[in-house]
Amino acid sequence: MRDAEEARTQPLGPQDEEEPTSGGTGYFIKGFGFQPTYCLQNMAVSKVPSYQERRQEKQKIDKEMSQLKTGIAGLCRPCPWDWTLFQRNCYFFSQSKRNWADSVIACQDMGAQLVVIKSVEEQNFLQLNAKNKGPTWMGLSDLKKEGVWQWVDGSHLWFSLSNNWLPGEPNNDGDEDCAEFRGDGWNDGKCRVEKFWICKEPAASCSSP
Known part of the structure; x- marks a missing residue:
């Protein structure tokens, strides 16, 4: 009985030290199997647009703005603004x-x-x-x-x-x-x-x- 109590109070040895697990999401304590985990599997990583994609998007917006200005300029107003x-x-x-x-x-x-x-x-x-x-x-x-x-x-x-x-x-x-x-x-x-x-x-x- 005393031997069992001493075993429980004995400090952890090298073989019992906690170490991170490779496949789980936590720590694995040798000899005890305690395993709280940290997982990166479900973390979403947003994609940063490339320079070429940003340039194409800007060209598209510029083209649409140019078409809009042309359309407005083509509208006929019989009277000036505020008349x-x-x-x-x-x-x-x-x-x-x-x-x-x-x-x-x-x-x-x-x-x-x-x-x-x-x-x-x-x-x-x-x-x-x-x-x-x-x-x-x-x-x-x-x-x-x-x-x-x-x-x-x-x-x-x-x-x-x-x-x-x-x-x-x-x-x-x-x-x-x-x-x-x-x-x-x-x-x-x-x-x-x-x-x-x-x-x-x-x-x-x-x-x-």
Whole structure:
């Protein structure tokens, strides 16, 4: 009995030392068979793309981007960005305010003109949009001759549009020589006062050559 106890308390000898096993996932202690394991069999190793594969992928993306840009460039826009199309004309509704003369120049700088109204339908469209913004300059004035209203393109005010003046207007109250959209009609205002403004230019043709 004592011999058995001594055998259990005796330190491990060289033949009993733990050593890693070659086929298992752990240690094998000689004489005891204890075998906790570490296994690499189920570990996934991700593949790193080669230089050639990365280069081919980049060329594919570049080609697709080039085709996309070509397609966008081929699309026809009748009006520039931030302009509104209505009956074959483009309109720019300003977000800032200028006096009447500076509004004329601002439109010219964009290759357009301060809006000239040619039809009742156009008037209704512009009046509605201007009403939502507030007092807005149009390209109409009697600066050249008092009481003779003329558009910036040199044409005179048509009689059919003259009924758009608000009641009692134009009254030239305090030297008012420039026309504006105000509420539901037109008003003559002081040209030096800053207001919103509207530019107009013909829409681009998108017909096939």
